[in-house]
Amino acid sequence: MSRLLLTRLLEAVPVLLISAAAAFALGQVAGDPLAALGLDASAAQRAAAAARLGLDAPLPEQYLRFLWAALHGDFGFSIRLARPVGALLLERLPATVELAGAAFLVALAAGIPAGMLAALHPRGLAARAVMAVSLLGVSLPTFLTGTLLILLFAATLRWLPSFGRGEVVALGGWSTGLLTGSGRLALILPALTLGAFQAALLLRLVADGMRGALASGHVRFARARGLPPRLIRRHALRHALVPVLAAFGMQLGLLVAFSIVTEQVFQWPGIGLLLVQSIAAADVPVMTAYLVLTSVLFVALSLLADLLALAVDPRLRQGRGG
Amino acid sequence: MLLSVTGLSIAVAAGRAVDQVSFTLDRGEVLALVGESGAGKSLTGAALIGLLPEGARLAGGRLEFAGVALERLAEPGWRRLRGRRIGAVFQDPLAALDPLARIGDQLVETLRVHHAASRPRARRQAAEWLAQVGIPAARARAWPHELSGGMRQRVAIALALAPRPALLIADEPTTALDVSLRGQVAALLRRLATGQGTAVLLISHDIASVAAAADRVAVMYAGRIVETGATAALLRAPAHPYTAALLAARPGILHRPDRLPAIEGTMPPPGATVTGCAFAPRCGRADARCAAEAPDLPPHGAACWHHD
Numbered sequence: 247m248s249r250l251l252l253t254r255l256l257e258a259v260p261v262l263l264i265s266a267a268a269a270f271a272l273g274q275v276a277g278d279p280l281a282a283l284g285l286d287a288s289a290a291q292r293a294a295a296a297a298r299l300g301l302d303a304p305l306p307e308q309y310l311r312f313l314w315a316a317l318h319g320d321f322g323f324s325i326r327l328a329r330p331v332g333a334l335l336l337e338r339l340p341a342t343v344e345l346a347g348a349a350f351l352v353a354l355a356a357g358i359p360a361g362m363l364a365a366l367h368p369r370g371l372a373a374r375a376v377m378a379v380s381l382l383g384v385s386l387p388t389f390l391t392g393t394l395l396i397l398l399f400a401a402t403l404r405w406l407p408s409f410g411r412g413e414v415v416a417l418g419g420w421s422t423g424l425l426t427g428s429g430r431l432a433l434i435l436p437a438l439t440l441g442a443f444q445a446a447l448l449l450r451l452v453a454d455g456m457r458g459a460l461a462s463g464h465v466r467f468a469r470a471r472g473l474p475p476r477l478i479r480r481h482a483l484r485h486a487l488v489p490v491l492a493a494f495g496m497q498l499g500l501l502v503a504f505s506i507v508t509e510q511v512f513q514w515p516g517i518g519l520l521l522v523q524s525i526a527a528a529d530v531p532v533m534t535a536y537l538v539l540t541s542v543l544f545v546a547l548s549l550l551a552d553l554l555a556l557a558v559d560p561r562l563r564q565g566r567g568g
Numbered sequence: 569m570l571l572s573v574t575g576l577s578i579a580v581a582a583g584r585a586v587d588q589v590s591f592t593l594d595r596g597e598v599l600a601l602v603g604e605s606g607a608g609k610s611l612t613g614a615a616l617i618g619l620l621p622e623g624a625r626l627a628g629g630r631l632e633f634a635g636v637a638l639e640r641l642a643e644p645g646w647r648r649l650r651g652r653r654i655g656a657v658f659q660d661p662l663a664a665l666d667p668l669a670r671i672g673d674q675l676v677e678t679l680r681v682h683h684a685a686s687r688p689r690a691r692r693q694a695a696e697w698l699a700q701v702g703i704p705a706a707r708a709r710a711w712p713h714e715l716s717g718g719m720r721q722r723v724a725i726a727l728a729l730a731p732r733p734a735l736l737i738a739d740e741p742t743t744a745l746d747v748s749l750r751g752q753v754a755a756l757l758r759r760l761a762t763g764q765g766t767a768v769l770l771i772s773h774d775i776a777s778v779a780a781a782a783d784r785v786a787v788m789y790a791g792r793i794v795e796t797g798a799t800a801a802l803l804r805a806p807a808h809p810y811t812a813a814l815l816a817a818r819p820g821i822l823h824r825p826d827r828l829p830a831i832e833g834t835m836p837p838p839g840a841t842v843t844g845c846a847f848a849p850r851c852g853r854a855d856a857r858c859a860a861e862a863p864d865l866p867p868h869g870a871a872c873w874h875h876d
């Protein structure tokens with residue numbers, strides 16, 4: 247088991263190196279680090295600054311230096327805000343993590359029971375309604391879902407705020423909105439928006455998995471042994487969740503990716519909104535750091551998913567094959 | 569008499585797949601149901617435990633089991649019988665066990681569902697059952713994928729017999745196993761079942777399994793039973809030409825039931841229009857009468873105009 251984990255960790259290294267290289271290349275192509283000097287800087291001034299910043303070194307050396315700095319959380323200064331990029335991202339990260347976490351809970355709470363329902367009573371009215379709604383959930387773009395929710399719950403009913411994060415409380419270095427009433431209210435619409443797509447996806451995964459499990463030989467044998475429906479459902483759900491767990495890492499990663507749109511719709515002050523604002527201002531260091539940070543997140547989440555899948559399915563623990 | 573099946577018919581989309589099948593089973597008796605693939609054996613077994621697959625439905629007949637009319641049971645009634653009074657093992661031992669649960673836990677779960685025993689007591693019983701089927705108690709913590717096919721099927725047999733049902737449907741319990749193991753596993757099944765008074769409907773392609781385990785044999789062809797008899801007598805001196813051909817083609821049936829047509833020609837599928845004896849196109853003894861008139865099955869013997 248630890249060997250499998252080790253292989254996974256080793257596989258993660260090239261993935262991270264490649265995405266870091268992509269982020270570095272983006273900086274090379276999109277940004278001019280000397281832009282801050284202004285247009286009337288002389289060639290000599292530019293050359294001096296370039297030498298000071300190490301920009302006259304060969305590209306591979308610059309890349310290594312970039313990696314080394316990134317390892318220490320040093321991504322340089324934001325052009326737009328004139329602050330260290332690392333600190334800026336860390337400041338915004340809690341908002342995104344809380345949003346993605348809440349959206350994931352929404353997806354679990356809606357997707358799993360609805361998926362079970364759709365698989366257990368495939369011809370029932372409820373199951374058909376659920377499948378139709380899920381189709382809508384999969385095909386509606388996030389910004390549309392968000393806008394519709396705002397129109398209904400914020401603009402028309404005036405139950406919930408349509409933007410911002412409400413009041414936040416600092417817990418050590420972490421700013422949380424979960425401890426204040428306004429913070430919790432502000433979280434609802436963005437979490438629903440971001441979770442809707444995931445819920446629909448999860449529903450479909452669970453329904454497919456349950457249908458497969460219910461038709462399998464071991465469930466038929468469990469029926470023949472007289473196990474009650476409650477236990478049969480539990481068996482089938484466990485099997486349905488194996489592929490869900492395998493997809494779990496990617497799903498959470500996608501939540502972070504989709505949060506860009508949601509954060510923009512709701513002006514949610516997370517790293518997604520920061521990215522959008524930085525793109526508009528051509529703030530390349532922030533964009534680079536965002537790319538590196540999200541690829542680290544992706545890799546960490548898929549490692550976590552692998553661990554969970556290993557814990558649930560003994561066949562995977564046996565190593566390759568078998 | 570434990571089970572009396574009279575005129576059982578099962579319809580699939582194409583037509584009748586089981587047609588007017590009748591047989592009886594006594595307490596502790598083992599009846600083998602043999603015949604080529606597609607004869608209707610599995611559907612017959614599935615009907616007896618209320619697990620007909622989608623697309624197949626009961627189209628007639630009386631199924632009387634210990635005073636219960638099975639043909640009238642709805643799902644809640646079936647749930648009270650399944651496992652506890654009527655059990656089943658199926659062909660594929662790889663697919664029968666839950667791959668996500670240890671074999672000991674699967675036994676414990678089954679025992680507790682039926683006998684509401686305390687967990688320690690169920691654990692003890694599970695260990696005893698594993699010992700009965702020749703699996704060391706230490707392997708209770710094994711996962712299904714860690715066991716050989718033969719061991720898995722023996723676990724499945726223990727799972728089906730543990731609630732001490734009065735009737736066990738064993739649908740090709742040895743077909744997926746290595747040839748050398750089949751007779752052995754069938755004999756084990758018989759010993760454990762009859763030892764606790766469980767009657768068995770043993771569906772099998774495999775003559776060695778039948779010889780090792782069955783008291784009586786019923787031969788099925790195209791949805792009907794064409795011959796019944798005591799095992800030894802029927803194997804020694806088959807009366808129906810189909811039974812004789814089946815025995816003569818033994819290696820073919822044994823090894824590649826689906827690939828080598830053991831007997832020239834094919835069995836008519838459900839819904840095919842058949843006049844006269846359904847075996848006539850493949851039968852060396854067929855004559856004009858066979859082609860015109862279908863023979864009936866006498867209480868003991870063969871449904872054939874020209875049987876031995």
Ligand SMILES: Nc1ncnc2c1ncn2[C@@H]1O[C@H](COP(=O)(O)OP(=O)(O)O)[C@@H](O)[C@H]1O
Pocket residue numbers: 580581585603604605606607608609610611612621622623624837838
């Ligand atoms: N669920 C089903 N839907 C439609 N046809 C079926 C179904 N199950 C079995 N049949 C058909 O009924 C016939 C008998 O099948 P089965 O009882 O499985 O045969 P056996 O077990 O003797 O090989 C076959 O022709 C098969 O194709």
Ligand code: SF4
Pocket residue numbers: 808809810845846847848849851852853854855858863871872873874875
């Ligand atoms: S009735 Fe005729 S065709 Fe049918 S098995 Fe007997 S001899 Fe053959």
Ligand SMILES: [Mg+2]
Pocket residue numbers: 606609610611
């Ligand atoms: Mg069959």
